Amino acid sequence: MINSGDVSFILICVILVFFMTPGLGLFYAGMVRRKNVLNTMMSVLFCCGLTTVMWFAFGYSLSFGPDMGGFGIVGDLSNAFFHGINETQAGPYASNIPGILFALFQLVFCMVTPAIVVGSLVGRMKFSALFIFVAAWLMFVYYPMAHMVWGQGGLIAGFGAVDFAGGYVIEISSGISGLVACIMLGSRKGYRVKSYHPHNIPLFVLGGAILWVGWFAFNGGSALAADGLAIHAVVTTMIASAAAMLSWMLVEMILYTKVTIMGAVTGSIVGLVSITPGAGFVPYEAALFIGAIVSPICFFFLTKVKVKFGYDDSLDAFGCHGISGIWGVIATGLFAQSAINPVAKWNGLFFGDTQLFTAQIIALLIAVIYSGVMTGVIMLILKKVMVIRVSPEAEALGLDISEHAEEGYAAFSGIDQ
Numbered sequence: 001m002i003n004s005g006d007v008s009f010i011l012i013c014v015i016l017v018f019f020m021t022p023g024l025g026l027f028y029a030g031m032v033r034r035k036n037v038l039n040t041m042m043s044v045l046f047c048c049g050l051t052t053v054m055w056f057a058f059g060y061s062l063s064f065g066p067d068m069g070g071f072g073i074v075g076d077l078s079n080a081f082f083h084g085i086n087e088t089q090a091g092p093y094a095s096n097i098p099g100i101l102f103a104l105f106q107l108v109f110c111m112v113t114p115a116i117v118v119g120s121l122v123g124r125m126k127f128s129a130l131f132i133f134v135a136a137w138l139m140f141v142y143y144p145m146a147h148m149v150w151g152q153g154g155l156i157a158g159f160g161a162v163d164f165a166g167g168y169v170i171e172i173s174s175g176i177s178g179l180v181a182c183i184m185l186g187s188r189k190g191y192r193v194k195s196y197h198p199h200n201i202p203l204f205v206l207g208g209a210i211l212w213v214g215w216f217a218f219n220g221g222s223a224l225a226a227d228g229l230a231i232h233a234v235v236t237t238m239i240a241s242a243a244a245m246l247s248w249m250l251v252e253m254i255l256y257t258k259v260t261i262m263g264a265v266t267g268s269i270v271g272l273v274s275i276t277p278g279a280g281f282v283p284y285e286a287a288l289f290i291g292a293i294v295s296p297i298c299f300f301f302l303t304k305v306k307v308k309f310g311y312d313d314s315l316d317a318f319g320c321h322g323i324s325g326i327w328g329v330i331a332t333g334l335f336a337q338s339a340i341n342p343v344a345k346w347n348g349l350f351f352g353d354t355q356l357f358t359a360q361i362i363a364l365l366i367a368v369i370y371s372g373v374m375t376g377v378i379m380l381i382l383k384k385v386m387v388i389r390v391s392p393e394a395e396a397l398g399l400d401i402s403e404h405a406e407e408g409y410a411a412f413s414g415i416d417q
Contacts, residue, residue, distance in 0.1 A: 002088070003096040006225045010097055010105055013221030017108040020214035021048055024115050027207025028315050030200045032122055035398025037199065037408040040122045043130055044115040050131070051111045054138055057081060059110065060103045062139075063146035064093065072155030074144045092152060094224040105221060106146070113142055113170045119315035120178030123188045124395050127403045129388035133181070136378045141177060141371055145169045148366070160345050160355060161363035162336065164233065165222035167277025167329040168367040175322015176368050177375040179313060184379040185388065187312035189395050201262060208265040212241065215272045219279040229341060233279040236287035237272060240279075243291030244271025251299050266320065270298045273324035278332035281344050286335035294327050326364060333360030 025044035029037045051059070058080045065075030078084065082100060085091050091099025114134045121130065148156040149163050156168065163169060188196075198204060219237045223230035248267025249259040274294040275287055282290070302319040313319060333356050336348040349357040382388050389395075394402035401407065 001096065002090060002098060003225070006096045006227075007098070007101060009226035009230070010101055010221055010224065013217035014101075014105050014108055016214045016217035017105070017221065018048075018111065020211055020218065021045070021108075021112045021115050023207045023210025023214060024112060024119075025207070026203050027211060028119050028122065030202070030204030030207060031198045031315050033196065033398070034199045034409055035400055036123050037400065038406050039127065039399035039403055042127070042404060043118040043122060046131065047111055047115045047118075047134060050134060051114065051138065052107060054135065055103075055107045055110055059138060059143055060106065062143040063110075064103070064106065064151050067147070067151065067153030070153070072153050072158055073148060075147050075151055093150075096225055102224070105224075109166060109170060109218075110138070110142060110146070113166075113174050114138060116170070116174035116317050116321050117178045117181065119317040120182040120313045121185055122314045123399065124389055125185055126388055126390050127399075129382060129386060132386075133378060133382060133388075136382075137177065137375065140378060141173055141374045142169070144374075145173045145367065145371065148370075149363070156363045156366060159359050159362065161329075161359040162281060162332060162344050162356070163277045163329065163363075164280040164332075164341075165219045165276045167325045167332070168363060171273050171276060171321045171325025171328065172364070172367045173371040175318045175320075175325055176371040178317035179311065179322060180372050180375045181379055182313050182318075183311050184376065184383070187310075188314065189392055191312045192310060198262070205261060205265055208269060212268055212272065215241070215276075219276060223280060229280050232340065236279045236282060236284060237275055239284055239287040240275035240291030240294075241268045241271035243288050244268060244274065244295045247292045248295035248299065251296055266298075267295045270294050270320050270324040273321055274328040274331065277325070277328045278336060280341050281332055281336035282348075283335065283337060283340065286331070286350075290328065290331045290335070293331075294324050297327055298323050326368075329360050329364050333357035 025041040028044060029040045032040045058077060061077050061079035062075045065079040068074050068076040085099035085103055087098050087100050091102050093102050114137055146169050148154045149169050216234050216237055220230045220234040223233055245264050245267040248263050252259045252263045271291040271294055274290050298319055301323050302316055306319060334348045334350045336344045336356055338344050338347055346353040346356040390402060
């Protein structure tokens with residue numbers, strides 16, 4: 001039966017989660033050089049338009065429609081153009097809200113995911129190529145991943161793995177895809193020779209604050225009702241993000257004797273990512289531990305692993321989202337409790353069961369391999385059929401001018417370190 005309170009709650013969550021994508025644009029834009037600020041924002045914002053049209057036409061159906069072929073990989077097209085779902089009747093995924101509201105809530109999740117991926121590619125990819133890449137990535141990576149984890153008859157859901165708000169579907173898929181895509185695209189000119197400094201840290205902080213606020217709707221709304229589970233998810237989200245912020249600051253203090261606002265905000269974001277898969281499954285104490293541990297892990301990957309292997313993940317989509325998401329799904333397998341959310345068929349390893357932990361690891365391997373391989377295939381095909389990188393001259397000039405004929409700062413002289 002449709003519940004007006006739940007409808008109101010999810011409508012508010014839709015608005016807040018939608019706002020996360022423009023917030024991510026500000027977050028990313030603050031980290032790049034002045035000559036690429038508009039291109040970076042555009043690379044995120046166009047996802048709002050493209051994902052909406054594709055989701056309405058066929059994306060929702062491929063993600064959440066009845067399983068096609070019985071393989072648990074992708075849905076059929078029976079719900080294309082939102083056929084069969086409306087504003088007055090509940091759908092198969094929630095009995096208390098209209099089916100079309102569920103579709104809208106899942107749309108804003110879909111919207112932010114490719115926007116995360118583009119953070120690995122900024123500063124050197126042609127916008128036309130990026131547009132095609134995102135469209136292909138949605139079709140061949142996001143929709144199948146969403147179906148496998150959350151859809152009717154999904155492969156990953158079938159063997160008992162759980163993902164409350166997007167650890168596999170959003171964070172791991174975007175992080176792994178960003179890593180593969182940035183390696184295949186190649187590094188920015190002068191990478192590892194010159195330093196790349198953020199041009200506007202306050203813009204970065206503002207974007208991070210928008211993401212932090214929106215994440216409460218991201219995780220809390222995934223309960224699909226204004227109930228105790230939603231409250232639980234919001235509380236675990238708050239605890240984990242706060243713990244991760246403090247632990248990042250502690251690492252900086254130990255290593256550098258000073259803390260930075262960029263580090264503190266980054267810590268809060270990786271904490272939010274890490275709790276996303278388990279927000280509605282793990283107890284509060286576990287959320288504290290998950291958040292406290294994720295920052296040292298991500299710090300190590302950003303400062304040691306990335307430097308060691310030399311891949312140019314421009315804005316650290318892999319180091320922040322991919323690694324945090326991997327830790328989050330493993331931690332869910334360690335600390336989940338069926339008493340908190342019976343969607344988890346078993347308790348986590350810490351509470352004596354092994355089945356859920358095993359299922360989480362298998363699902364992790366599937367998500368990593370599938371996302372990585374499919375992204376590699378997409379990039380390989382694009383490189384064969386079109387030029388995907390801007391010219392060295394256009395890169396030196398800046399993508400704001402070379403790709404969009406706009407300038408973010410009217411007084412900018414063109415000299416940007």
